[in-house]
Amino acid sequence: QVQLVESGGGLVQAGGSLRLSCAASGRTFSTYNMAWFRQAPGKEREFVAAINWSAISTYYGDSVKGRFTISRDNAKNTMYLQMNSLKPEDTAVYLCAADTAYYGTKVGEYDYWGQGTQVTVSS
Numbered sequence: 001q002v003q004l005v006e007s008g009g010g011l012v013q014a015g016g017s018l019r020l021s022c023a024a025s026g027r028t029f030s031t032y033n034m035a036w037f038r039q040a041p042g043k044e045r046e047f048v049a050a051i052n053w054s055a056i057s058t059y060y061g062d063s064v065k066g067r068f069t070i071s072r073d074n075a076k077n078t079m080y081l082q083m084n085s086l087k088p089e090d091t092a093v094y095l096c097a098a099d100t101a102y103y104g105t106k107v108g109e110y111d112y113w114g115q116g117t118q119v120t121v122s123s
Helices: none
Strands: 004-007 010-013 018-024 033-039 046-051 058-060 068-073 078-083 092-099 117-122
Touching: 004 092, 018 033, 018 092, 018 117, 033 068, 033 078, 046 068, 046 078, 058 068
Parallel strands: 010 117
Antiparallel strands: 004 018, 018 078, 033 046, 033 092, 046 058, 068 078, 092 117
């Protein structure tokens, strides 16, 4: 099992940047494929980005492509999401997720989830 804790959220003006972190417990972090999702009030959880266990492969949702960058440091058991050119529509709770078997865009493909960190972008 792995436990995930997100941090780095906050309030930022449109056009600004934030970097989110997802710290994982356990010594097997490097075996997990990881992802970021987000959920705004009244909306379904939305895929943001994914990175495979070795960091060789990444994938982004269309709404964040070119603005967000996912990365990981297996030596530090941590995954990151660098968010640039933020827009008000990026406002949501951002959650990290992990799974050993899948590397995809669907909520059901990930077994482990963090509690989330709030990102608010003002116009």
